[in-house]
Amino acid sequence: MEIIVEIIINAILLSSMYVLAASGFALVLSIMGVLNFAHGAIYMVGGYACYQLAIEYGLNPWLSLFLAAGIMALFGLFLERFCFRPFYGDFFSSVIISIALIFILQTSINLTVGVHVRSLPAFVSGMFKVGGVSVSMERLFTAVIGVSLLFALTLFIRKSKTGQQMLAVAQNSEGAALQGIRIHRVAAIAMALGCALAAVAGSLMGAVFDLNTFMGDLILVKAIQVVILSGIGSIGGVLIGGLIIGTLDSVLPLYTTPAITQTIGLTIIIVLLLIRPQGLFGREMD
Amino acid sequence: MKRNSLFKLRGGVSLVVALMFFLCMEPHATAKPKTLRIGFLTGLTGFASDSERVHLQGAELARDWVNEKGGVTIKGEKYLVELVPEDHKCTADGAVAGATKLVYDQKVKYIAGTIMPFIIAAVTTVTEPAHVIRSVAYNCGTPQEFSAKTPYTFLSQNGTIGAIISGLKFLKKARPEVKTIAVFIPDDGSIPYLEPQVRKWAKNNGMEVKGDIVGWPLNTVDFTPFALKAIKINADAVAMANGWPAMIGGVLKALRENGYHKPVIGLHYSQAKDVMEVAGKEASDNYFIHGINTNTPQKTDIVKWILDRGQTKYGHQRVAFFIEGFDSVFVLAQAIEKAQSLDTDDVKNAWEKMDDINTAYGLAHMEGQETYGLRHAVVGPRAIEGLEKGAVKSFGWMRDIKVP
Numbered sequence: 258m259e260i261i262v263e264i265i266i267n268a269i270l271l272s273s274m275y276v277l278a279a280s281g282f283a284l285v286l287s288i289m290g291v292l293n294f295a296h297g298a299i300y301m302v303g304g305y306a307c308y309q310l311a312i313e314y315g316l317n318p319w320l321s322l323f324l325a326a327g328i329m330a331l332f333g334l335f336l337e338r339f340c341f342r343p344f345y346g347d348f349f350s351s352v353i354i355s356i357a358l359i360f361i362l363q364t365s366i367n368l369t370v371g372v373h374v375r376s377l378p379a380f381v382s383g384m385f386k387v388g389g390v391s392v393s394m395e396r397l398f399t400a401v402i403g404v405s406l407l408f409a410l411t412l413f414i415r416k417s418k419t420g421q422q423m424l425a426v427a428q429n430s431e432g433a434a435l436q437g438i439r440i441h442r443v444a445a446i447a448m449a450l451g452c453a454l455a456a457v458a459g460s461l462m463g464a465v466f467d468l469n470t471f472m473g474d475l476i477l478v479k480a481i482q483v484v485i486l487s488g489i490g491s492i493g494g495v496l497i498g499g500l501i502i503g504t505l506d507s508v509l510p511l512y513t514t515p516a517i518t519q520t521i522g523l524t525i526i527i528v529l530l531l532i533r534p535q536g537l538f539g540r541e542m543d
Numbered sequence: 544m545k546r547n548s549l550f551k552l553r554g555g556v557s558l559v560v561a562l563m564f565f566l567c568m569e570p571h572a573t574a575k576p577k578t579l580r581i582g583f584l585t586g587l588t589g590f591a592s593d594s595e596r597v598h599l600q601g602a603e604l605a606r607d608w609v610n611e612k613g614g615v616t617i618k619g620e621k622y623l624v625e626l627v628p629e630d631h632k633c634t635a636d637g638a639v640a641g642a643t644k645l646v647y648d649q650k651v652k653y654i655a656g657t658i659m660p661f662i663i664a665a666v667t668t669v670t671e672p673a674h675v676i677r678s679v680a681y682n683c684g685t686p687q688e689f690s691a692k693t694p695y696t697f698l699s700q701n702g703t704i705g706a707i708i709s710g711l712k713f714l715k716k717a718r719p720e721v722k723t724i725a726v727f728i729p730d731d732g733s734i735p736y737l738e739p740q741v742r743k744w745a746k747n748n749g750m751e752v753k754g755d756i757v758g759w760p761l762n763t764v765d766f767t768p769f770a771l772k773a774i775k776i777n778a779d780a781v782a783m784a785n786g787w788p789a790m791i792g793g794v795l796k797a798l799r800e801n802g803y804h805k806p807v808i809g810l811h812y813s814q815a816k817d818v819m820e821v822a823g824k825e826a827s828d829n830y831f832i833h834g835i836n837t838n839t840p841q842k843t844d845i846v847k848w849i850l851d852r853g854q855t856k857y858g859h860q861r862v863a864f865f866i867e868g869f870d871s872v873f874v875l876a877q878a879i880e881k882a883q884s885l886d887t888d889d890v891k892n893a894w895e896k897m898d899d900i901n902t903a904y905g906l907a908h909m910e911g912q913e914t915y916g917l918r919h920a921v922v923g924p925r926a927i928e929g930l931e932k933g934a935v936k937s938f939g940w941m942r943d944i945k946v947p
Contacts (some may be wrong), residue, residue, distance in 0.1 A: 260775055263801060267767045274765070367592055373859060374593070374788045374817040382825070384800070393800045466764065467789040467821040471590040475764050510768040511775070515730040515760035 262390045264508060270392070270400045272503025274462060277403030279480040279495050280410055281454030287490045288423045288447035291341055291351045295358035296455055296480060297473025302362050303329045303456025304463035304472065305370065308377050318380055322460050326453040333452030337445045345444070346430075359473075367470045377464035399461045404496070406454065411493045423447055427490065479506075486526055488539020497537060501525070576614050576621035579879065581606075581872060582645035582654040583626050584666060589633025590761075591659065594787055597861050598656055598680055599628055601868025604849055604856070608873065615880045624876060627651055635665040642669035652887050653879070655699070655871040656680050660733050663688040663696075671695055676887045676894075678875040680867045681812075682920075683733040683785060684740060691916030695891055697878070698911070698920040699871040700902070701944060703737060703784055703811060705922055706833055707744050709941040710810040713831065713927055714780060715748040717938065718806045723753040725778040727769065727794060729785050730758035737784055741810070753778040763790070770797035784810040791832075792821025799826035809833065814863045815928045815935045824933030831929040831938065834863050835904075839926045839937045845869075845903040866903045874900050874907075874921050895919070905942075913947040922946045 282296040293299075303325050310321035340358065344350035381398040384391045414420035425433040426443045434440050462476070479502060487498030502522065509518040529537070583602045586595035606624045609615065614623040629645050631638035638657070645651045646669055654670060657663050658681035670677050671693055682689050682702035689696050701709070714721055726741050728734050734756055742752045754776035759769045773781055781798060783791055786809075795807055795818060809818075809832035816836060819827040835842070837850060837860065846862065853865050877900055879885065882893035897909050900921055907923025914920075922945065927938040 260771060263771060264768075267765075267771065271765050271767070364588065367588065367596070373861075374792075374820045376792070376821045376823070379823065391800070391802060396800075466793055469593055469789050471592075474590065475762050478762070479764060506765070507768050510759075511772050515758050515763075519760065 262388075264511065266390065266392055268504040268507035269500075270396045270503075271507050272500040273400030273403040274396075274458075274465070275479050275483050275503045276407050276495055276499035277399065277461065278455075278458045278476045279483040279499060280403075280407050280492065281451035281458065282477075282480040283484045283487070283489075283492055283495050284410065284447055284454065285451035286484060287492060288427045289337075289341065289444045290346075290348065290427075291448075292348070292355065293451070294352065294355040294477065295336075295362065296355075296451070297475075297477030298359045298362035299329060299332070299452050299473070300455040300459035300462075300476055301468075301470065301473035302332075302366060302459070303452070304377065304459030304468050305366055305375075306456065307460035308375055308463065308468055311377065318378060322380070322457065325460050326456045329456035330449040330453040333449035334445050336452070337441075337448035341448065342441060342444070345441075363470050363473075375463075375468040376466070377460060377468065379464050380461065393465075395465055399465055402457070402461060406457065407492070407496055410450070410454070414492060419443070419446060482522070482526060485536055486529060488536025491536070491538035494536070494538030576623045578625045579615055579622035579876075579885070580625045580627055580649070580651050580653075581875060582649060582651035583628045583656045583868075583872070584631050584638065584641050584645065584654055584662075585628065585656045585868070586633040586662075587628070587630035589631075589637070591633050591787060594861075594864050595633070595658070597857075597859075597864035598658070598868030598871075599626075600853065600857050601849070601865035601870075602626055602628075602655060602872045603868075604852055604865060605869040605872035605876070607852065608845070608848065608869070609876045615876050617880065617883050617885065624872070626872070631657065631662055631666070633659070633662070635661050638662045638665040639669055642666040646670065646673045646675050652676065652885065653678070653875055653890075655875055656868065658867065659683075660685045660688050660731055667693050667696060674887050676875070676878075676890050678871045678878075680871040683731070684736045685733050686736070686916075687732075689915055689919070694917065695887065696919065697874075697894060698915075699874045700812075700867065701922050701925060701946065702920065703733070704740050704914055705920070705944055705946050706810045706812060706925075707737070707740050707784060708946060709925055709944045710782065710808055710831075710833065711741075711744050711748045711750065713938070713941055714782070714806065714808050715750065717831065718780065721750060721779040721806060723751050723778040724780045724782045725754060725757060725773040725776040726752050727757045727759060727773065727781065727783040727786075729790070730760050731785075733785070734758050741782070741784065759790075759794075763793075766790070766793040766797040767801065770794060770801055770803070773798065774801055774803050778805075780806040780808065782808050782810050786811065786813075788813050788817035789821050792818045795822040795830060796826045799828075804829060806831070812863050812867070812925070814861060815930050817861070819930055819933070819935065822930075827930035827933045829931070831927055833925045833941075834928040835866070835926040836860075836862070836928055836935055836937065838935070839928065841940060842926075843903060843905050845901075849903060870902045870904075870921070874902060877901060910946045920946055 307325035379395045381394045483498040487494030586592045629641040631641040655678040660683040664687035677696045678699045812833045814834045878894035882890040910922040911920030912918040924942040
């Protein structure tokens with residue numbers, strides 16, 4: 258019984274982490290229409306930035322987290338202005354740019370700090386015990402942050418003026434521009450937010466797991482799975498997509514081999530796409 | 544005036560004669576050592592490059608060590624080692640491309656490095672038909688990497704099977720109460736070959752492998768589900784064969800967070816400090832691994848030199864990874880010198896006939912006939928370190944390791 262409770266708790270925690278990692282990716286894809294494959298690399302650089310600030314410069318870990326998010330938000334503005342804006346509306350060029358960014362970011366980090374094994378210290382330490390089941394506070398905290406940020410992001414998009422502009426751009430960028438919305442400004446905000454979210458995810462998960470140059474590759478695959486499952490254009494749907502993928506990844510390894518686990522997860526996505534090409538809550542893209 | 548011209552003429556003739564004499568003498572006076580080119584294939588990019596780049600640094604240290612001692616002497620001629628590094632990108636196709644470039648473009652006849660089973664197996668498809676000698680830096684026990692069908696491939700260290708043998712022997716000595724073990728192995732194709740070895744050597748040490756092997760994919764993000772699976776087995780100890788520090792640390796952390804506080808041992812080679820970096824101090828207890836650090840007693844002179852030079856040259860002391868790269872070049876250089884020939888068939892034959900060979904860890908022996916189908920494995924002593932209450936501790940050396 259105890260192990261079943263632990264499995265359920267772990268499924269929820271892992272799902273929330275996937276949600277945290279996928280929300281920035283979903284935002285950029287939904288608003289800008291950019292399939293940003295560099296999201297994983299940005300997540301990794303965000304984690305390293307937090308490490309640098311907290312460990313090398315001795316700053317408070319919380320302050321480091323906020324600063325890392327800020328730095329990556331600025332980096333997002335740079336990316337939007339100089340890497341993605343010149344190719345606005347050109348899906349394939351933006352994909353190639355994002356793939357190039359992966360190599361640039363990974364190689365840069367690998368050459369500068371890559372040979373050392375690193376992990377961020379826990380933002381919250383200790384264990385949370387209920388009955389006979391114990392949960393790491395670090396994981397619990399990361400899960401809470403992940404879900405909270407997703408709700409905050411959803412609220413921001415639905416309730417704020419900028420969020421409404423984002424929705425308008427996402428639905429029809431030319432129509433939005435004709436209404437006086439500055440689409441490049443909206444895209445820049447979306448990209449900055451997406452990169453900041455990636456940095457928060459990279460920092461928190463760099464504490465739960467570890468920091469390495471290629472940590473973003475693994476999480477990118479999960480983020481893509483979550484976004485495809487939840488549906489492009491649906492930020493809120495990421496929660497359900499994350500829950501499904503996280504539960505599969507938590508439960509299946511206990512009862513079957515790793516290869517079958519991965520096959521089942523991907524088969525579910527393929528079947529779903531055959532039945533519902535736009536994903537669970539998504540809209541169809543042009 | 545005439546006298547002056549005669550003086551100039553004599554001077555010119557003398558100069559020409561002196562120059563000719565100098566030119567004739569030059570090759571003998573400044574006889575340059577020849578170059579022995581050794582390819583080094585490693586992951587400079589790709590998912591394991593953080594560790595594999597340290598292998599290249601270790602190989603460079605071996606080059607320096609050999610060259611500073613005068614190089615390799617073949618029939619009285621000195622050869623200085625020149626490394627030709629190539630990136631295998633941590634993918635099988637990258638490994639084939641890298642090996643092809645080394646063998647056919649760079650024309651190297653010896654290749655050191657590579658540790659992952661699918662990389663080693665991929666490179667074999669290029670090097671074996673070309674009769675290129677390989678000194679691989681690790682081995683996971685699959686016949687595709689290393690068997691009677693790969694006569695030009697040598698293993699420069701104990702490999703996973705050597706670590707299984709010495710690790711379980713150590714566990715029996717350090718924790719005699721352990722009678723059952725749960726075993727983690729990466730799902731990289733090596734499980735079917737390593738499982739019988741673990742079961743056999745556990746039995747030889749009075750232990751039993753309980754339940755199925757806990758396989759985990761190399762692209763695992765969270766090790767908690769696998770830790771829960773191992774905990775469900777309810778064994779007296781957990782043994783992990785292979786994995787990088789980030790992965791091992793992830794498993795150790797997940798085991799401890801989920802209430803498993805019994806002994807955990809790594810049946811491979813790494814550094815406890817790196818594992819603790821990922822697992823965190825709270826989880827770092829009752830853990831052992833084949834590893835070496837600055838506080839390990841009775842370090843060899845080569846290990847001390849590697850620690851010093853590694854710190855000076857590269858600014859770190861990830862000595863276990865340095866040595867994997869170091870030994871793959873160092874033992875190869877010794878085999879070439881033993882052969883007294885640069886011909887790869889001569890080197891292969893000479894290496895096969897060697898009984899003893901030096902490694903950074905100390906004197907090793909050529910073994911592995913029964914296990915691998917050829918006597919191509921360099922098997923030597925290993926230090927054990929561990930984690931106790933959040934601190935790295937040395938547990939001495941395992942010296943009588945034999946891979947049949």
